[in-house]
Amino acid sequence: MAASGLFWWIAAGALVVMELITGTFYLLMIALGFIAGGLAHWAGASLAIELAVAALVALVAVIVLRRSRFGSWKRRDASRDAGVNLDIGETLQVNEWHEGHARAMYRGAEWDVELAPGETEGARWYQIMAMQGNRLVVTAKR
Incomplete structure (x- = not known):
């Protein structure tokens, strides 16, 4: 399944559906990583490159979200x-x-x-x- 690249798109879709249930945006950022992995596969990259691209994009997206106003929740009285x-x-x-x-x-x-x-x-x-x-x-x- 990973050889056809379909894995990236199914996993990204599943993460988006789970995100709709939880509403935290973090799963959406990880889904962006999976989409990047799918695009790397479409571009002809090897599995190791696909995994690295997916991990890097997901990590950067989570860090950016965490530093934004949507990722840092402050408890209010x-x-x-x-x-x-x-x-x-x-x-x-x-x-x-x-x-x-x-x-x-x-x-x-x-x-x-x-x-x-x-x-x-x-x-x-x-x-x-x-x-x-x-x-x-x-x-x-x-």
């Missing part, structure tokens, strides 16, 4: 990420505080509200900075 919690940045009114804690109406329900570190109880309107479980962490609206 979801409790403070407005892309995860759409309530972050919204405002609410707090009428009465008790040592940095309160209950306030927000979106038609009563929520536990807590002041962010360094904040005072003097304001009436507050902005949601984080959500910790069922508690809203707020700062005074400026």
Whole structure:
């Protein structure tokens, strides 16, 4: 099968299908290596050259992906990420505080509200900075 070169194309196709299942892009980079191996076979290279080309292209593609913004995932604090919690940045009114804690109406329900570190109880309107479980962490609206 390797003698006909069909191996490279079947393996590349299988890697692309597996990539569609996982969604990490790394298998796609390895599939590019297999495609390069298939092109080397089509150009008449020996098996050793085909393997070297496939490995080199896959390695370079994985390194480039790893250094790109798609390959380096940084963990973000979801409790403070407005892309995860759409309530972050919204405002609410707090009428009465008790040592940095309160209950306030927000979106038609009563929520536990807590002041962010360094904040005072003097304001009436507050902005949601984080959500910790069922508690809203707020700062005074400026």
